[in-house]
Amino acid sequence: MRVASIDHVQLAMPQGREAEARAFYSGILGIPEVEKPPNLAKRGGCWFECGPVRIHLGVEKDFRAAKKAHPALLVEDLPALIALLRNAGHACRTDEPLEGYNRIYVDDPFGNRIELMEPGTSVRPAATSAGMSAGAASRSACATFLTVALLASAAFAQSNPAALAARQWRQTHERAIIDEFVSLLSIPNIGRDHDNIRRNAETIAAMMTRRGVAAKIVAMEGANPVVFGEIATPGATRTLLFYAHYDGQPLDPREWATPPFEPVLRDKPLQDGGKVIPLPAAGQPFDPEWRLYARGSGDDKAPIIAMMAALDGVRAAGLKLRSNIKFAFEGEEEAGSPNLERILDANKQLFAADMWLMCDGPVYQTRQQQIVFGARGDMGMDITLYGPRNELHSGHYGNWAPNPAMMLAQLLASMKDAHGRVLIDHFYDGIAPLTPLERRAIAEAPAIDDQLMREFWLGSTEGAPARLNELVTQPALNVRGMGSSRIGAQASNVIPATATASLDIRLVPGMDWRQTADRITEHIRKQGYFIVDKEPDADTRRSHPKVALVTIRSGDNAVRTPMDLPIAQEVIRVVESARGPVIKLPNMGGSLPLTSIVRPLGTRVIVVPIANHDDNQHSFNENLRLRNLWDGIELMAALLQM
Numbered sequence: 001m002r003v004a005s006i007d008h009v010q011l012a013m014p015q016g017r018e019a020e021a022r023a024f025y026s027g028i029l030g031i032p033e034v035e036k037p038p039n040l041a042k043r044g045g046c047w048f049e050c051g052p053v054r055i056h057l058g059v060e061k062d063f064r065a066a067k068k069a070h071p072a073l074l075v076e077d078l079p080a081l082i083a084l085l086r087n088a089g090h091a092c093r094t095d096e097p098l099e100g101y102n103r104i105y106v107d108d109p110f111g112n113r114i115e116l117m118e119p120g121t122s123v124r125p126a127a128t129s130a131g132m133s134a135g136a137a138s139r140s141a142c143a144t145f146l147t148v149a150l151l152a153s154a155a156f157a158q159s160n161p162a163a164l165a166a167r168q169w170r171q172t173h174e175r176a177i178i179d180e181f182v183s184l185l186s187i188p189n190i191g192r193d194h195d196n197i198r199r200n201a202e203t204i205a206a207m208m209t210r211r212g213v214a215a216k217i218v219a220m221e222g223a224n225p226v227v228f229g230e231i232a233t234p235g236a237t238r239t240l241l242f243y244a245h246y247d248g249q250p251l252d253p254r255e256w257a258t259p260p261f262e263p264v265l266r267d268k269p270l271q272d273g274g275k276v277i278p279l280p281a282a283g284q285p286f287d288p289e290w291r292l293y294a295r296g297s298g299d300d301k302a303p304i305i306a307m308m309a310a311l312d313g314v315r316a317a318g319l320k321l322r323s324n325i326k327f328a329f330e331g332e333e334e335a336g337s338p339n340l341e342r343i344l345d346a347n348k349q350l351f352a353a354d355m356w357l358m359c360d361g362p363v364y365q366t367r368q369q370q371i372v373f374g375a376r377g378d379m380g381m382d383i384t385l386y387g388p389r390n391e392l393h394s395g396h397y398g399n400w401a402p403n404p405a406m407m408l409a410q411l412l413a414s415m416k417d418a419h420g421r422v423l424i425d426h427f428y429d430g431i432a433p434l435t436p437l438e439r440r441a442i443a444e445a446p447a448i449d450d451q452l453m454r455e456f457w458l459g460s461t462e463g464a465p466a467r468l469n470e471l472v473t474q475p476a477l478n479v480r481g482m483g484s485s486r487i488g489a490q491a492s493n494v495i496p497a498t499a500t501a502s503l504d505i506r507l508v509p510g511m512d513w514r515q516t517a518d519r520i521t522e523h524i525r526k527q528g529y530f531i532v533d534k535e536p537d538a539d540t541r542r543s544h545p546k547v548a549l550v551t552i553r554s555g556d557n558a559v560r561t562p563m564d565l566p567i568a569q570e571v572i573r574v575v576e577s578a579r580g581p582v583i584k585l586p587n588m589g590g591s592l593p594l595t596s597i598v599r600p601l602g603t604r605v606i607v608v609p610i611a612n613h614d615d616n617q618h619s620f621n622e623n624l625r626l627r628n629l630w631d632g633i634e635l636m637a638a639l640l641q642m
Contacts, residue, residue, distance in 0.1 A: 005052075007054065008055065008056050011108070011112050012066065013112075017109065019450050021108070023449070026447045027447050028081075028088055028451065031446070033444075043058065065110055073114065078120075083289070093106070100120070101120060102118045159577050163637050164634075165319055169316050170630060170634075175284070181292065186261055201225045201329075204246060213327070220342060224330075224339070226340070229327035230327070233320075233325065242328070243328050243356055244307070244330075244360060247330070247331045247333060249618045257270055257620075258293060262294070264292075265291070266623075288625070297622055299361075302628070303360070303610055319641055321640060322642065328351060330593075340597070348600060353601075353603055356604070357605075360607065361607060363611065363612065364446070368446070368582065369575060369579040369580070369583070369631070371575055371608055372606070373561045374509070374559050375590060375591050376506040376507055378507065378513075379552070379553065380505070383503070383549070385499050386404055387401060387403055389497065389538075391492070395493060403495050408484065420476075425526075427519055438563060438586040445585060472587065476505070478504050481501070482501045482502075508560075511557065535549065556593070558587065561604045575635065610628055610636075
């Protein structure tokens with residue numbers, strides 16, 4: 001007989017604190033939770049497993065934290081994990097050096113000791129067996145034994161030949177990559193700045209041309225151009241198209257710490273006291289925790305640079321592509337892609353592909369790679385209610401003249417209950433249910449709710465106890481803004497003349513945005529309002545007790561690619577061969593121009609993001625963590641050779 005391996009590590013925890021366990025082990029360490037067997041689930045506790053890494057937490061009545069005995073987990077990018085732990089309020093401690101490793105200790109939420117180790121440069125001369133104490137030898141052997149299973153997982157993430165080639169090329173060309181990135185970021189990219197948008201398009205086309213990619217700028221009257229590129233691969237039987245966008249959100253430069261189109265490198269996040277530092281000389285390494293600050297750094301010029309660098313790395317290694325490759329870089333995504341469908345419809349053959357890989361958005365909040373198979377649809381609506389012709393003295397006319405602000409509050413309250421469920425008739429009708437594979441993917445994703453609640457200062461969430469990843473697969477009705485008269489020091493004792501609310505509605509597969517708009521409008525009518533689509537005149541307002549101006553903004557329906565498609569499963573395998581186990585989600589909560597792609601081309605779309613989740617996307621001081629760019633280059637290389 002012999003002991004073959006460790007099946008799992010068992011830790012104890014107090015009763016009723018499973019949410020904290022999920023936030024730490026899944027939300028921060030990134031180890032997915034798995035369902036306990038029914039006969040054991042009734043005892044409480046949680047199991048977390050990822051391949052050979054299996055940590056089981058069981059409830060102990062007279063709980064005492066394990067302060068000495070502990071699991072030792074091998075990790076990648078220990079400095080990033082330390083930052084994540086500290087941001088979540090977990091203190092990290094060092095101890096005696098261990099030959100060949102960088103390591104720290106942290107307590108889980110219950111005080112259990114956890115060791116986190118990363119292979120690294122020796123921090124002290126190796127001790128001989130004679131010179132090492134028995135305790136130290138025991139700790140070393142224990143740490144090595146417990147990390148064997150994790151070594152296999154880490155090695156798996158480095159098994160893709162194209163990703164490895166891209167890494168090796170990047171390590172000797174970091175300054176050149178960043179120089180090209182800085183040059184692109186220095187071109188202003190606000191969608192309405194058409195001259196600079198054209199400069200961006202021409203620059204990206206030139207980047208592709210230098211690499212032997214057949215590039216062209218696809219333009220139409222009244223639209224910002226789409227930059228197209230193509231690599232024809234002899235004998236290939238399928239085509240993959242890589243999408244990103246080069247335009248950015250509008251901004252106020254006064255809000256930025258440094259000019260948004262003068263990229264700067266900082267030694268850490270600005271909110272953590274990050275200082276501007278010079279670019280290292282050619283041949284000198286960049287710290288992967290440094291951040292590059294500029295508009296478009298995270299959203300969404302980084303994937304363009306990652307694709308170009310990945311192509312350089314693959315070609316330098318002499319690796320051959322297996323698919324026909326196309327690129328499409330849009331110039332007005334941040335404006336809602338108003339012309340993308342028109343451009344694609346007029347150039348169907350040019351943009352035809354078996355799969356579009358959309359490289360936009362951030363990785364998972366735990367910094368793990370994620371693959372997203374769809375996005376919610378979106379539509380907007382503005383509602384204005386009316387009181388007196390002009391503001392009236394609240395003392396003279398209060399309790400007599402209808403108050404539109406109060407009416408608006410009552411109308412909005414009628415649309416949702418206290419738990420966030422929409423009360424509008426037939427709002428949820430026709431929704432396509434999640435498949436078993438999609439439900440399993442959601443269950444396997446690390447729980448991040450507790451972590452986000454701490455970060456956002458939230459004492460509760462809508463839809464609880466359902467988690468965020470489950471809730472974003474359902475439709476949502478959000479009040480994105482309200483206005484009526486004045487507040488604060490400028491407030492007057494008046495009955496307002498009007499009150500307006502702006503709504504955004506997120507849709508899921510099975511819903512049609514026009515039908516949803518009709519259902520909301522009908523709900524307003526059922527509350528006693530006469531509906532108008534333009535500013536009501538005096539006769540209209542006198543003739544009806546309650547009048548509502550309803551303005552519908554155009555929308556898009558939701559799109560979701562089935563996870564079980566053979567090509568979708570291949571994308572998962574390739575991404576995991578480059579990045580290790582990934583988070584798989586049926587859809588993201590936000591909206592992307594997926595309908596504008598799928599409707600004219602009849603293709604499938606999968607979202608493969610690379611940016612850091614804390615990149616200040618759409619806001620001031622947007623940034624990209626360099627580790628995300630390096631990882632993105634390896635990911636793009638693997639996908640290019642798929």
